[in-house]
Amino acid sequence: MAPAYKLTYFDGRGLGETSRFLMKYGGIDFEDCRIKREDWPQMKPKFPFGQLPTLEHNGKIVNQSQAISRYLAKQVKLAGNDDWENLEIDAIVDTINDLRLKVSAYFYEKDEAKKQTILENVNKEVLPFYLKRFEEIVKKNKGHFALGRLTWADFYWATVSTGLDMVTKVDTIANYPELKAVRDKVNSLPAIKKWIEQRPKTDF
Structure with missing residues (x-):
């Protein structure tokens, strides 16, 4: 069975690593999809606003690294209580x-x-x-x-x-x-x- 989440980012830590940390910490199974820099120009138009990272879940895809991390933090109980x-x-x-x-x-x-x-x-x-x-x-x-x-x-x-x-x-x-x-x-x-x-x- 495929993981419920798919995180797509370049083949590096960068802006994708916080989300990876959060999912690893919380035991969330995810597909760690890494794009080579040389492949990015032809793939860029397929992504929201031509940006990475993106998070896919239940057929939906979102961009913006901090928004993704904020969402994941709530899932793994590392957000605020109010x-x-x-x-x-x-x-x-x-x-x-x-x-x-x-x-x-x-x-x-x-x-x-x-x-x-x-x-x-x-x-x-x-x-x-x-x-x-x-x-x-x-x-x-x-x-x-x-x-x-x-x-x-x-x-x-x-x-x-x-x-x-x-x-x-x-x-x-x-x-x-x-x-x-x-x-x-x-x-x-x-x-x-x-x-x-x-x-x-x-x-x-």
Whole structure:
């Protein structure tokens, strides 16, 4: 019998990994469909808004990585218990995503001089601004990003934060023990640890 869910993304971790983590954590069986970059241009028109990842379930397909993760978090009990708790989680996830977007601009810039300008700004301004505040938030939340307990915000950080190192070429959170502990905590969960050991080895 085919899995009830199908997650389609590029052959990498990227924006699809949070959803993979959530499904592995919750024991949700899913088809992990991976598209090669070279095949994407001809396949792109077939997908909603030409975007990945997508999640398919019961003949329906949706895009938008954070919306997918938010849905899956509810399925595996890693969301809030009421609207306000969900707002707190969403607010921190969106802020982590703000950081991700500022840093990922480096990858999309083609001009080498401009790339270096972005990198300098990331190291001197962007990372210190966000990471200091995130560190304080986690400390106040008993080692978590929201609600003082494990939520999908922690999963989002665990998967997104590794991308920071790809730009800086160093351990970006080496001097932020609270942030490192969150990532380690998520990665050491039995189902996640097993997935990390077994998942395809990719560059991103």
